[in-house]
Amino acid sequence: MRCAGFTRPGRPAYIIMTANDIAKLPPDFTRKGRVDEIFGVYLPTTAERREIFAIHLRRRKREAELFDLEAIAGATGDYSGADIEQVVVAGLKLAFCDGQELTTEYLLQAVPEVRSLSQTDPDRVAAMTEWLDRHTKPASAARRGNKVQAARTNGRKRRVAI
Numbered sequence: 001m002r003c004a005g006f007t008r009p010g011r012p013a014y015i016i017m018t019a020n021d022i023a024k025l026p027p028d029f030t031r032k033g034r035v036d037e038i039f040g041v042y043l044p045t046t047a048e049r050r051e052i053f054a055i056h057l058r059r060r061k062r063e064a065e066l067f068d069l070e071a072i073a074g075a076t077g078d079y080s081g082a083d084i085e086q087v088v089v090a091g092l093k094l095a096f097c098d099g100q101e102l103t104t105e106y107l108l109q110a111v112p113e114v115r116s117l118s119q120t121d122p123d124r125v126a127a128m129t130e131w132l133d134r135h136t137k138p139a140s141a142a143r144r145g146n147k148v149q150a151a152r153t154n155g156r157k158r159r160v161a162i
Contacts (some may be wrong), residue, residue, distance in 0.1 A: 040132030040139060045140065
């Protein structure tokens with residue numbers, strides 16, 4: 001589990017924790033009152049996969065606009081963000097071995113080279129998704145809509161996107 005937060009005198013503190021398997025944490029860590037909310041991070045939607053590909057291409061000094069992100073995102077339906085990063089890495093290796101620049105075609109060739117967690121452990125992914133459905137609010141705007149609602153915490157008003 002990772003935790004990040006900061007405080008300044010007289011200012012509220014926000015603490016964000018991440019866990020790969022929250023079910024392994026003691027229940028008193030995750031009970032209401034101890035934490036305000038638990039958000040579930042699901043496998044990315046097509047639009048989110050396009051953006052993840054764009055991010056990883058830009059990190060590697062490639063212009064994302066030169067790639068058919070729709071085709072690549074469509075070919076990676078059950079891939080996580082980490083899986084998508086590995087597709088970019090594998091595509092770069094394929095292009096390098098051919099002495100070429102990275103193209104959409106190399107990325108599409110790399111997709112089957114990267115076996116997603118959904119392929120290697122589908123039961124675990126299904127169980128995790130079911131747990132998220134029962135215990136969390138979706139972190140993705142695509143799963144929760146784009147409504148913004150006022151909420152009260154300790155007498156103070158804050159805005160929560162749901």
